[in-house]
Amino acid sequence: MTKALILYNRHHQETRLAAEEIARGLSGAGPVLAVVSSVEELSFRKVQGFGIVVLGSPASPREASREARELTAALPAGALDRKTVSVFDVGPAASHGEGAEKLREALRQSDPGFHFAAPGISVVLETRAHELSEEEVARCRQFGERLNGLATAAGAA
Helix, strand or coil: CEEEEEEECCCCHHHHHHHHHHHHHHHHCCCEEEEEEEHHHCCHHHHCCCCEEEEEEECCHHHHHHHHHHHHHHCCCCCCCCCEEEEEEEEEHHHCCHHHHHHHHHHHHHCCCCCCCCCCEEEEECCCCCCCCHHHHHHHHHHHHHHHHHHHHHCCC
């Protein structure tokens, strides 16, 4: 059975909501044990048992930079090797993709041999209601399904 770790920023409720929907997509696409956890609880040891690791961030570049520092401090070079790894960010359309790019950049700088096995996703919040629209829920689940397929094809399952 494939094990997937989906990480979110505990200071931003929306990243947890997106992480939970990505987990549903992963689990719905095949036999996957999906674990949703906050980035703040991350450790090298925690990552070791997972074939899929999805890193979530708020879309704000400032918040994403702080989170990227926490991630790179918790994960030594090589910690994500041979894993299906991707990122997601959640925020308003104005900062679409900025948080995910900050995470990618930080991981590449901390581990020059690292590469992402899957493209990321940016979840756009249409309102400040702290909930995801039906369209964004569907996109998160499709993203999870796609990650499951990529992990299976790469032999991470």
